[in-house]
Amino acid sequence: MLVNHGFITFEGIDGAGKSSHIEALAQWLRARGREVLLTREPGGTALAERLRELLLHQPMDALTESLLVFAARRDHLRQVIEPALARGTTVLCDRFTDATFAYQGGGRGFDGQVLVQLESWVQQGRQPDVTLWFDLPPAVAAQRRAAARAADRFESEDETFFTRVREGYAARAAAAPGRFIRIDALQPREAVWAQIAQSLEERGW
Numbered sequence: 286m287l288v289n290h291g292f293i294t295f296e297g298i299d300g301a302g303k304s305s306h307i308e309a310l311a312q313w314l315r316a317r318g319r320e321v322l323l324t325r326e327p328g329g330t331a332l333a334e335r336l337r338e339l340l341l342h343q344p345m346d347a348l349t350e351s352l353l354v355f356a357a358r359r360d361h362l363r364q365v366i367e368p369a370l371a372r373g374t375t376v377l378c379d380r381f382t383d384a385t386f387a388y389q390g391g392g393r394g395f396d397g398q399v400l401v402q403l404e405s406w407v408q409q410g411r412q413p414d415v416t417l418w419f420d421l422p423p424a425v426a427a428q429r430r431a432a433a434r435a436a437d438r439f440e441s442e443d444e445t446f447f448t449r450v451r452e453g454y455a456a457r458a459a460a461a462p463g464r465f466i467r468i469d470a471l472q473p474r475e476a477v478w479a480q481i482a483q484s485l486e487e488r489g490w
């Protein structure tokens with residue numbers, strides 16, 4: 286049997302359908318006897334949730350955005366993610382560093398080399414074991430969002446922004462093909478879930 290560590294991240298442009306599947310995956314893993322922790326970024330600690338509020342609502346430049354998401358991530362890793370992984374708990378995180386490369390790097394056009402430096406300082410080598418990338422065209426995601434909720438500072442961006450974010454995810458996926466699972470998020474919900482479960486089963490989860 287394959288031995289898996291336990292850090293799974295969910296990624297994709299806003300409205301791709303991540304949030305609709307995180308709880309289902311938690312239940313599926315618990316039914317297989319795992320302890321599971323659900324968390325999110327930016328967020329997951331009291332400090333990081335305060336930084337999230339600023340990030341989602343306060344105007345700022347791309348460097349400030351990048352510093353704040355990594356500050357939130359540092360606190361989250363030290364207080365929540367690393368201790369949980371050390372106890373053998375599986376951590377499901379709604380977004381992680383691929384979002385920074387996609388949104389700040391791709392969307393905002395911020396310097397990827399600086400992001401690589403910040404990633405290395407903050408994470409000390411920690412990477413997700415599996416990343417589920419919910420991929421679909423930005424126009425479809427925008428329709429889903431419009432039907433579902435009011436837009437925050439990122440969700441108010443136009444289609445060209447989300448096209449760059451999507452390209453940012455595609456570049457990260459191409460650079461780490463063993464870690465990424467591309468989910469075809471255009472499919473109906475049941476088919477999306479079936480693809481998630483099948484992909485993880487194939488990898489021995």
Ligand SMILES: Nc1ncnc2c1ncn2[C@@H]1O[C@H](COP(=O)(O)OP(=O)(O)O)[C@@H](O)[C@H]1O
Pocket residue numbers: 297298299300301302303304305306419429430432433470471472473474475477
């Ligand atoms: N496969 C799907 N087909 C159609 N609509 C979907 C699908 N998955 C999710 N949705 C709907 O799209 C909207 C955005 O989904 P959500 O899970 O909040 O996306 P995200 O967390 O990626 O931003 C919600 O209204 C959700 O019910």
Ligand SMILES: Cc1cn([C@H]2C[C@H](O)[C@@H](COP(=O)(O)OP(=O)(O)O)O2)c(=O)[nH]c1=O
Pocket residue numbers: 299304325326327354379380381382384385386388389437439440
């Ligand atoms: C983690 C992270 C998120 N973000 C953005 C992407 C999202 O638009 C926003 C919040 O993510 P998310 O929790 O997915 O939003 P929602 O609760 O509305 O589904 O933060 C970044 O720009 N950089 C990052 O590093």
